[in-house]
Amino acid sequence: MTNAALPTAPDTRPRRRNAQAIAPWLFLAPGLLFFLFYVIFPVFQSFNLSLYKWDGLGTPEFVGLKNYRDLGSDRAFEVSLWNNVKWLVLYLLAIPGGLFIALFLNQTVRGIRLYKSLFFFPFVISQVVVGLVFSWFYDPTFGLLNVMLGWVGLGPINVLGDPALVTYGIIVAGLWPQTAYCMILYLTGLNAVDPEQVEAARLDGAKGWRMLWYVILPQLRPATFIAFVVTIIGALRSFDLISIMTNGGPFGSSRVLSFYMFEKALSEYGFRMGYGAAIAVVLFLIMLVFIAYFLWSMYRQERPR
Amino acid sequence: MFPTPIEKSSRGWQLGYQGLLPVALIAWLLPLIAVAVFSMKPDVDFTAGNYWGVPSRFAGFENYAKVFFESDMPRYLMNSILITVPTVIGAVALSCMTGFALGIYRFRSNLWIFFMFVAGNFVPFQILMVPVRDLTLGLGLYNTKLGLVLFHVAFQTGFCTLFMRNFIRALPFELIEAARVEGVAEWRIFWFVVLPLMKPAIAALAVLIFTFIWNDYFWAVVLTQGVESQPVTAGITSFNAQYRAAYHLMSAGSIVAALPPVAMFFLMQKHFIAGLTLGAVK
Structure with a gap:
């Protein structure tokens, strides 16, 4: 594969070479144009729009950096930003969680395949349904959570009605499918672990934690990288669960940037497109740090070819 | 082990x-x-x-009979199918071509274009929301299934290109070289040599994109409004508003909404997992 894209030697007729220079662009054109049109340009349009005041109907009015200055004194923005940090940090628990379940299920007993698929289940159903399922699970009057807390003499608690608990409650709901995703990544990774290395390490007396840390985890690095990428993206994209479970409440205490942006831009009390765009730009800049890191890692992997 | x-x-x-x-x-x-x-x-x-x-x-x-015969649920399900299936076809078709271009040819901007697809695929949706909504309104496609499909195809092309390009990179390049020596035209190489080898990748992508699009909620809310165009993820909220506190019906509705991707997963498990875990193993 090293010479994968080197120009092929034998055929040097000029028409042939021309065809090979033009062909990639013809193949790229439809997908690339679509992507530029719907994804790349809108990013820049949002940057531009964030400098305007616009209700979505009239003429946009240029206000410079006013939207960003307003963000500085907006309490709701601060709450959303802080909640985003909570999401980012706590969502990463899906990675060790997924690894733990994968290790638990990495056996060859009868029916294990079905168990693996069923454990993966939460990832396949839509976040909307996950949100509904968990809001009923948390429900203070009949939710299963309070029934179980009642058995040990605790509760009842109203997770989604308590400003101090609500974000954590939603993150737990989000962790459910995300852990399943990380689990499947690790199960695939564990499948490819070199058995000879494991045996060799065993002969050297490595066991349990030390084996996991020094022998297994280094071999799982590609799986960990992908788990990290998808979990970070998932955390910053969290919207569905919040919209379904609390609609940002109570008192806006479960908002995150993505939700707050939506609320501002398409609010019932008049659209504030420019302000919404400014929030989205902040979210984008946070994401950009990670995107740059991901691309850099990929670039290093591409080099050796 | x-x-x-x-x-x-x-x-x-x-x-x-x-x-x-x-x-x-x-x-x-x-x-x-x-x-x-x-x-x-x-x-x-x-x-x-x-x-x-x-x-x-x-x-x-x-309960399930009520969901199917006395609510708008069947219409929402139909909308979901009419949004999801064209998106899958469109995104897979476009990315077969982009993946082929980026995986086979060497030209100066190759890696940059590839990274643009990858980066675009990671972008938070919200930064696209206002411009894409505006664009869709401008095209007269707001609150239509087509408007939603066009956006989904474009956005998913990012992920699909990443997937296809890496898959094509791993194919034996000698095949293409041999075809070129024979003087086979480039588009025929794509159609008769590479495409048949891409079947597993196409299957894997198709099930993945099906699930992603079926489960999409954000764009459904941003680009559509009523029962004539909303997919089931957005429709279920109106369904729940209609049957407020009727937990038996809301539960049945949720299960119906969740079922198609679950069925897809169980039927195509091998491809699904192969797609999802691409790159998890060196």
């Missing part, structure tokens, strides 16, 4: 493990099982406060 295979441990451990598996599974799926149970209870159980007791009778059939 790690951890140590359970067959090599004592009989007691083996039995313990086999006993623990179903318990762990039930605990893991508990919230979902609760909803499944709810969907089979008659409404009198809820008015009587019998939430977690034994159902007074089995009402599964009538």
Whole structure:
């Protein structure tokens, strides 16, 4: 594969070479144009729009950096930003969680395949349904959570009605499918672990934690990288669960940037497109740090070819 | 193999493990099982406060019949299909071509274009929201299935290109070289040499994109409004508003909405997991 894209030697007729220079662009054109049109340009349009005041109907009015200055004194923005940090940090628990379940299920007993698929289940159903399922699970009057807390003499608690608990409650709901995703990544990774290395390490007396840390985890690095990428993206994209479970409440205490942006831009009390765009730009800049890191890692992997 | 295979441990451990598996599974799926149970209870159980007791009778059939025959749910499901299937076809078709271009040819901007697709695929949706909504309004496609499909195709092309390009990179390049020596035209190489080898990748992408698009909620809310165009993820909120506090019906509705991707997953499990874990193994 090293010479994968080197120009092929034998055929040097000029028409042939021309065809090979033009062909990639013809193949790229439809997908690339679509992507530029719907994804790349809108990013820049949002940057531009964030400098305007616009209700979505009239003429946009240029206000410079006013939207960003307003963000500085907006309490709701601060709450959303802080909640985003909570999401980012706590969502990463899906990675060790997924690894733990994968290790638990990495056996060859009868029916294990079905168990693996069923454990993966939460990832396949839509976040909307996950949100509904968990809001009923948390429900203070009949939710299963309070029934179980009642058995040990605790509760009842109203997770989604308590400003101090609500974000954590939603993150737990989000962790459910995300852990399943990380689990499947690790199960695939564990499948490819070199058995000879494991045996060799065993002969050297490595066991349990030390084996996991020094022998297994280094071999799982590609799986960990992908788990990290998808979990970070998932955390910053969290919207569905919040919209379904609390609609940002109570008192806006479960908002995150993505939700707050939506609320501002398409609010019932008049659209504030420019302000919404400014929030989205902040979210984008946070994401950009990670995107740059991901691309850099990929670039290093591409080099050796 | 790690951890140590359970067959090599004592009989007691083996039995313990086999006993623990179903318990762990039930605990893991508990919230979902609760909803499944709810969907089979008659409404009198809820008015009587019998939430977690034994159902007074089995009402599964009538609950699901209500969802299918007395609500807008079938229309939402139909919309979901009419949005998801064209998106899958469009995104897979476009990315077969972009993946081929980026995987086979060497030209200066190759890696940059590839990275642009990858980066675009990671972008938070919200930064696209206002411009894309505006664009869709401008095209006269707001609140239409087509408007949603066009955007989904474009956005998914990013992920699909990443997937296809890496897949094509791993194919034996000698095949293409041999075809070129024979003087086969580039588009024929694509159609007759590469495309047949891409079948597994196409299958994997198709199931993945099906699930992603079926489960999309954000764009459904941003770009559509009513029963004539909304997919089931957005429709379920209006369904729930209609049956407020009718938990047996809301549960049945949720299960119906969740089922198609689940069925897809079980039918195409191998491809699904192959797609999802691409790159998880060196």
